[in-house]
């Protein structure tokens with residue numbers, strides 16, 4: 446029989462509880478998942494904001510023991526996860542609860558992987574290379590951006606070779622994500638901007654990805670709409686829960702899309718910078734996105750037209766070239782108004798680093814689903830034009 450239907454696609458997501466106060470369900474769910482001692486993974490900023498203590502209190506109220514681990518660097522390293530796994534073992538933990546941004550959640554996932562898979566995280570790198578699943582894992586995101594709480598991705602930096610490693614597997618999808626928009630109110634403007642732009646890039650890259658499907662498209666488009674119409678407002682009014690909830694929902698939708706459709710060249714290139722130069726992930730993505738859109742545009746014109754419409758741009762009757770110009774201008778406007786600057790050199794990248802950055806990016810798994818396959822020189826040109 447001749448097949449004429451769509452290609453096979455799957456859609457994986459954790460259980461999600463969305464809403465103000467969901468954070469306080471951490472203990473109840475940890476108990477329901479069979480936990481007796483929880484390793485709560487967080488970072489010093491989230492501890493200072495009080496969210497980690499609220500999670501610890503919830504866990505303790507539910508009758509579980511707990512240990513707190515906070516040695517998590519912004520681009521978390523293998524050493525951070527290894528030390529966390531030692532604490533997990535010493536304290537007799539049997540469940541992981543992550544409360545924080547992508548750094549804490551990625552580190553928590555890697556702690557779980559190390560606890561279940563003896564040996565080296567480097568052996569798990571790539572697509573579908575994980576043997577044993579993580580222990581029960583609950584995530585409580587405190588940024589609206591990375592969606593590590595939903596995704597099939599875990600990223601960790603190998604400090605010895607300065608590379609950001611990607612572990613892509615259904616085995617790193619958490620059991621549960623408690624998404625509480627109130628946690629966003631303690632983010633500063635820079636973190637709001639970086640994570641919000643990251644989420645917008647997730648949606649755009651998932652929407653044009655070669656791994657996309659109707660199931661991911663609907664989430665990607667809604668994410669673009671929510672993020673583009675709430676990002677600047679949530680920076681201007683950090684305590685406004687309506688804007689924060691819309692950003693959290695946008696991030697959730699973008700996460701569902703990219704976790705299942707994968708990403709593209711923007712992320713491949715941002716990962717490379719994150720590993721080599723230790724710069725903020727969202728900021729790198731924001732600087733690279735327009736160069737990648739220019740490179741991809743002719744291979745996904747209708748998709749970018751739909752994206753522009755989802756972001757509220759008037760494109761009716763316009764030629765493709767004009768739509769491309771309006772889309773990149775809008776992204777530049779959002780980026781500038783969010784205070785992220787214009788260029789990679791502004792963020793700390795130098796021309797002398799471009800060749801090595803491109804060599805690393807070319808081997809990132811996210812390149813595979815970019816709608817146009819780039820070569821070494823293509824990547825170098827995008828970096829150079831983004832400097």
Ligand SMILES: [Fe+2]
Pocket residue numbers: 591643644647712726730
């Ligand atoms: Fe990202």
